[in-house]
Amino acid sequence: MGSSLRIVNGRVYDPANGVDGEVRDVCIRDGKIAADAPPDAKRIDAAGMVVMPGGVDIHCHIAGPKVNLARKVQPEDHRYDVHPRTRVTRSGTGGSVPSTFATGYRYAGLGYTTAMEAAVTPLGARHALEELHDTPVIDKGFYVLVGNNVLLYRLLQEGRLEEFRNALAWWIKVTKAYAPKLVNPGGDELWKGQRNANITSLDDKIGPFELTPRKVIAGFIEAATALGLPHPVHIHCNNLGHTGNVATTLETMRLAEGRRTHFAHVQFNSYGPAAGKSQTNPTSGAREIAEFVNTHPNISADVGAVMFGRSTIMTGDAPLAYMLRQFGGTKWVNADTENESGCGIVPFTYQDRVYTNAMQWAVGLELFLLSQDPWRMVFSTDHPNGGSFVTYPRLIRLLMDREFRKARMAEVNQKALDRSGLRDLSREYSLNEIAIVTRAGPARLLGLTRKGQLGVGADADVTIYEEDPDKEKMFSAPRYVIKDGELIIEDHEFRVDHEGRLLHVAPDFDPGIEQVIEPFFEDFYTIRFANYAVDDRYAPHHEIIPTAPQAAGARP
């Protein structure tokens, strides 16, 4: 932490501070970006290189119970993609669901320094934190699954909105989560309690509850807004993956009514009605979704692009995984968590000749290319659902290099391409826009004011890429990666190991809410209430990001 660095001669992309490719020095002191560095500071000559803040992944699946099941179920996916140890770093395995060490090192190896695990059951929080502790280099956090929570449903159903808000805050705080996550709201009760049924519209009745997804989603947006969380409700919409789901997605977006709301991997929720004679082959709904996001500044989204090749479907949306099982082959994992969630896992391969897969690929690219505000339509593949994070450099090239994109388009299912809007789009992303969608934008959406930027006082998470006309090559292997001011990767090699921080929030709540929650535990959980909250030992290095009321009150 004490070391100082001065990066000179590099072209700096720091969109949060309006710096677009200027050659200027970046100085680092005590783990932060500084105005200057002492004369004896180590100098990095970045001539011919691009300097950016470290990447920030707003939505990925890298740690916790479902991720570990997905690892365990695919030994064949690890065997061909090993991650050898070095003198200073641990070994691991890769494939679409890498081991924890490989995950941290590979993110760092792409120039990413922060990543958010996007779906952890509250009961699985302790497990997720243990894995995140073993995920090196990067800072990390997770979103906690609350959208099918039975007790929260009961409070909402009974109109006990203040208690609902307090209970939500309690759940976020005691699990050390970063944001509330909704996945296919209402779907779990039908899946688990009604012979594997599912929600089909926002107005379906949710099993025995006097509730609908519409009411649930609105309730969460309301409560999270009141709590002033740095990142708003993070929604995986109903009907994800289904042909024609664009209508459900737009309806859900309208429920936000001007309040900040984030929509996860919208590509999977941007499919138009079936095309031609087919009952199932979707058309593209990208234009409608992009237009809605463009015109509603309260809405943000990550794309969840699909990249061809091996992936793993892993989701809290258990009925979806069950549906995909018919295409996925032989293995299917389902895991129900009491009172909280469902989960499904299916190893999956996206094939460029398959109509639906090609359409998904095209829809993802369309969303990027139709977006008018890169700050609110940010980069993700919903790793590993749409593809592994190791495909990011290729996705960047697809956005930055029209000729490359065209060549790739020629190889995919042409019928699908005909019914997408991709052929009409000739836009190319600039380096500045890439810096926004992969760094500055996600950091801003997360409310991480010291990340995704290189202003004085920012976390000294910096990536230096060697310029190359081949953007895939350029973004595949940064020359230098600096985390908290420490030179982790130098000349493409790991010099030291590093442990990043857990980023979480701790919203305030009325302690009286525990008297409401505890009896429910006695009746319906198999773990005692007193043993449920996760203590600080699970976050040895951590940073609490304040909520709006906490920041306003200038709490320590």
Added chain:
Amino acid sequence: MTEVMTLIGGRSSKQGTALCAGKLAPEYIELTSVVEMNVEDMARLGLSNNSKVRLRTPVGEAVLRCKGRETKDLPSGILFMVYGPMTTQLMAGDTAASGMPISKNIDVEVEPVPEAGTGT
């Protein structure tokens, strides 16, 4: 005379509680030295409760005391005993590339052991 029977290794709650006290305690050693056998099989072999019996497999043998169980609980031809130092003597090291040695339903030769001095 010998007969081939099927030996099931398993656990019992007594074994579980004795285990906590220690596997070197006399109670544990006693518990793991008894084989349960169908009463009709025992009668046929001339055995009674506490008689000594030798179990043998291609890898080893163990001498145990037997204890009768009614047919409704333990069918003819089946033996049960709790895992312990004695069962290890009978288990083969091969796992058929699974990591797991066959620990239940092992074919064993059963042979009564005459006891000196008892006259039976």
Added chain:
Amino acid sequence: MSENLKFVPHATCTFCGCVCDDMDLTVDMDEKRITKAENACVLGKAWFREHGIEQRPYALIGGREATTAEGVEEAAQILARARFPLIYGLSDTTCEAQRVAVAIADMIGGTVDTTTSVCHGPSGIAFETVGESTASLGEIKNRADMVVFWGGNPAEAHPRLFSRYAVTPKGMYIPNGRKDRTVVLVDVRRTMSTPVADIFLRVKPRSDFEVLWALRALVKGRRVDPSIERRTGVSLAVLEDLVARMKSCRYGAFLFGMGLTMTRGRHFNSGALLALTTDLNEFTHWVAKPVRGHGNVTGADNVVSWQTGFPFGVNFSRGYPRFNPGEFTTVDLLARGETDAILILASDPAANFPKAAIEHLKRIPVISLDPKTTLTSQLARVAFTTATYGINVGGTVYRMDDVAITLRPAFESPYPSDEEILSAIRDRVRALLGGNRVPAVAPAVAAAS
């Protein structure tokens, strides 16, 4: 009994995989003894009663009393020198200790294997081939109106599986508890568990696979020949009745034991059961759960998996994790005489491994960590006395359904924890090796070959 009593509520029992966290303990702090364990089953009561502080040497080196530090030095020397070292056990300690154990194996290029390989290892292999529909135990408590126990004897091995989780408790959609559930038990013999069942299927030994496969066929509407009864001891009519009930229940759960994994068929048996569970989901909701033995064997599976990608039997000698049951599993490594040094963490293979494996243990340097004297510690070159997890040591354990729970130790032990000893060994080995041991073969070459 002294007056100096301490009450420790919400403690966790780590005797078996049920990992019940509702133990209310009374501790005699003068005698360093737990005098009462409220809510504990008969096994749990013995677990808490029998883990006082015994007067034992901190370490024994070749039978001679030594300090922990001397033991660490000797252990580190053995591990740093060994060419094909093995770290085994892991299932009766905290995840914190397990993480260090895997780290040592990675650093020295050894092998790490857990008691899973001789427990539900075959179910782990089956999981890798067909997947699994599963649930946390609370879902079974709250929803399961049909529960099938297969190849296990919970009444004696996991008593509270019946009383706390799966048979008698009332749940959200099971308001009347036991009365709202159909309970089926499948085994080769009657046990203490049999009386709990509404339906008992006694299958012939070594025919579980055939019964499961016949059930799969019936679920899919295929014809099964009545000769199935001759082969398995179960009539076609009984199987048909069972299938009808399985398809019509609301939420079904299999809880299966080592009656499937330790017998003919091994992972095929577990695989057949998991595949049957998947098949049943065409009709209604079904889950399956291997019933796990040791208190934190599920934690061992999780830790080894997240650190390496594989659940057990993992070798690091090429510089990265490789998994191959039969090659890197402990019984095989020992029975073939391949291992040249072994660290045994909280396990007693000398008491339950096949004879050939035990014979090899007697030939090589053994390092053991255990709160008690065991057959294994007796043949160890270095035997550490450790504090007992859950009683003297805090940390994390995983219940059989992957739910992680934080331990609340009852009183302090003078002995160090597994994690402390392992961390000291790791640091010393690192110093001896000058960092992680990187194989001479360049990793890129190794990876490609």
